[in-house]
Amino acid sequence: MRRWLKGSTVAFSVVALTFVSTVPAAACGDEVVGNPSGAAHAGHGAAAAKNAAATSAVKNVEQIANLPDAAGATSVRFLKYGHKDVLFVSGTFGLKSYDIDNPRKPKLIGKVDLPGFWQGEDTEADPERKLIFLARDPRAYGGTTNTGESGIYTVDARRPDKLEIISYVKVPAGHTTSCINNCQYVWSGGPAKADSQPAEWGGRPIWVTDMRNPRKPKVFPNPIDLYRNDGKTDYAHDVQVDDMGIAWSSGRGGVRGYWTEGWHRDPTTGKFRRATATDPVPYAGGGVSELTAASKFMHNSYRPVGKRTKDGGDHPRWGKDGDLVYVTEESFLDGCAADGILVIASLKGSYNGEGWRSTPDKPFRLKTIGSWSVAGQEGSDPVTGDCSAHYFDVEGKILVQSFYAQGTRFLDISDPTNPRQIAYHRPGDGRSWYPAWHKGLVYVADNVRGVDVLKLTR
Structure with missing residues (x-):
């Protein structure tokens, strides 16, 4: 057994900063409908007041644990140390690590204190080098999207009971940071543009940071994923990498996939060229129909990639040939009826660069096959x-x-054209931000409650 699992579970604070945030802990701060400046969505505060007296609703879910000391949580990640699993939680407090050998009784074992941090949404973890990458949004420590500083903290997690910040680098984007090419590089996106950035931009695109030497990160000067919104450079919110290694960038204007390694045909030029993290090759994707997602702001995505079974058929987990992409819209309007939804779209018709040639006069949109x-x-x-x-x-x-305040929802997506709710967990005092499966359980970063550990009972 590793030494860090023995003895006291009292957290070891490596870094203590004294910044004070003026941003409400419950506010997401993503770009939303009616919020062009990128300021924290004011409706979250009102929702918190309503939630104080709200009743809970639970079906087919057992809550087996709660971590209230992680209040302000925005994201969860897991790293494996031999036979031991460790949960990492990022939030407005910074970063915390938990021994989850017994998921009913997680134990706090380490932390990095960053009071006033904003916000570590979709924090990334390098499973090989045991590194955690925390995106610093310009609203951290009382800053603003207009003038605040953004960047990346790199945390050495080789000893999860002794977490250590080994570098910090300023990056022109910093709402999210995502691993590319096995975390040798990271892509950072969002939020709304700074005053110093081009006036015609609708938000920050993607910047690339070389993390091959994590103690000396190198930020490349030229951004990527430009002209994503019908020819306009706009807010690239987050990046997810599928099992083929294709990086999917979601934001205002839709979702677009890129090769980041190997030689591939560039559909925008018709020529073959080498893809890199700093000069990726377009693959597929585009905008989502405004009839489905009126805001055009797509928050994050997931593309199930097909693997053939022994009899030549499609793996039952995936859509045929990987033509489907699941993507969420984030938007906030009065009431719930027009708020953001889950969209299942087909990538067919987008493999020849159509999404990169889309204009307001000749828009290209992916075909929606289902939504929830x-x-x-x-x-x-x-x-x-x-x-x-x-x-x-x-x-x-x-x-x-x-x-958010409507809790965590479990959907059966065996028929992508008709997603069906099979279970839900909506605490009256919670705001669900980020769920993650781990060994049959779901760990939910709840910005108010901390982390809920859920078991699907159906």
Whole structure:
């Protein structure tokens, strides 16, 4: 047994900063409808007041643990140390690590104190080098999207009981940071543009940082994923990498996939060239129909990639030939009916660069084959705000998704044209931000409650 699992579970604080944040802990801060400046969505505060007296709704879910000391949580990640698993939670407090050998009794073992941090959404972990990458949003420590500083903290987690920040680098984007090419590089996106950035931009695109030497990160000067919104450079929110190694960038204007390694035909030029993290080759993707996602702001995505079974058929987990992409819209309007939804779209017709040639006069849109909204669903509270879709995770044919004050929802996606809710967990005092499957359980980063550990009982 490793030494860090023995003895006291009292957290070891490596870094203590004294910044004070003026940003409400419950506010997501993503770009939303009616919020062009990128300021924290004011509706979250009102929703918190409503939630104080809200009742809970639970079906086919058992809550087996709660970590209230992680209040302010925005994201969860897992790293494996031999036979031991460790949960990492990022949030407005910074970073915390937990021994989850007994998931009913997680034990706090380490932390990095960053009071006033904003916000570590979709924090990334390098499983080989045991590194954690924390995106610093310009609203951290009381800053603003207009003038605040953004960047990346790199945390050495080789000893999860003695976490250590080994570098910090300023990056022109910093709402999210995602691993590319096995975490040798990271892509950072969002939020709304700074005053110093081009006036015609609608938000920050992607910047690339070389993390091959994590103690000396190197930021490349030229951004990528430009002109994503019908020819306009706009807010690239987050990046997910599928099992083929294709990086999918979601944001205003849709979702677009890129090769980041190997030689590939560039559909925008018709020529073959080498793809790199700093000069990726377009693959597929594009905008989502405004009839499905009126805001055009896509928060994050997931593309199930097909692997053939022994008899030549499709693996039952995936859509045929990987033509489907699951993507969420984040938007906040009065009431729940028009808030952000889960969209299942087909990539067919987008493999020849159509999404990169889209213009307002000749728009290209992916075909929507299915969608799901929390509005009006069993277990929902129509009075409570924060009904937008947020992060989700997939295990087999079950998709689990956060819907802020509407809680965590479990969907059967065996028929992508008709997602069906099979379970939900909506605490009256919670705001679900980020769920993640791990060994049959779901760990939910709840910005109010900390982390809930859920077991699907159906």
